[in-house]
Amino acid sequence: VSGEESAGQVKLRAVRLGASSDRLSFAASTSGNDIAKTIESGEFDLVIVDSIQTLAMGEISSAPGTVSQVTNCGNLIIRAAKSTDTAVIIVGHVTKDGTLAGPKVLEHLVDVVLNFEGDRYGGFKTVRAVKNRFGSTNEVAIFEMLDTGLKEVKNPSAELLAEREDWKLY
DSSP states (O other), X not given: OBSSSOXXXXXXXXXXXXXXXXXXXXXXXXXXXXXXXHHHTOOOSEEEEEOGGGOBOTTOOSOTTSHHHHHHHHHHHHHHXXXXXXXXXXXXXXXXXXXXXXXXXXXXXXXXXXXXXXXXXXXXEEEEEEEETTSOXXXXXXXXXXXXXXXEOSOHHHHHHHHXXXXXXX
């Protein structure tokens, strides 16, 4: 479910990345109520919501992204997921200082919080667990963004050392 991009935008990206499939369903929605109803249908094993800051519940008068909307939409989606044993990935954006845009309470509702970080103009991207009820938070995954999508960096030490050697040549 995307509140960020239209169905057409997501389809173009899926085709470019070779990720389109008849087994995937897509919805463009900013309604927390509609997303919860979709989850409650029990049709899906996994639902990805991008992003929680774009969602709103009709019965709450504040704007999307406010503390009350993020908290209530998050709770509504999580209750629906638990009632149907559906796994949910909720994407949340961070502020410039690196904190979750919205209430800290969202972090308490979920089992795992992953930070996806990197320079928007190139370089490596990292994924780090800052909360993990199922395991360690002492590991980092390193990726490189290519025109075909993210690719795991198999040997980060060698890549980083090679980058350092290139830097010394200047």
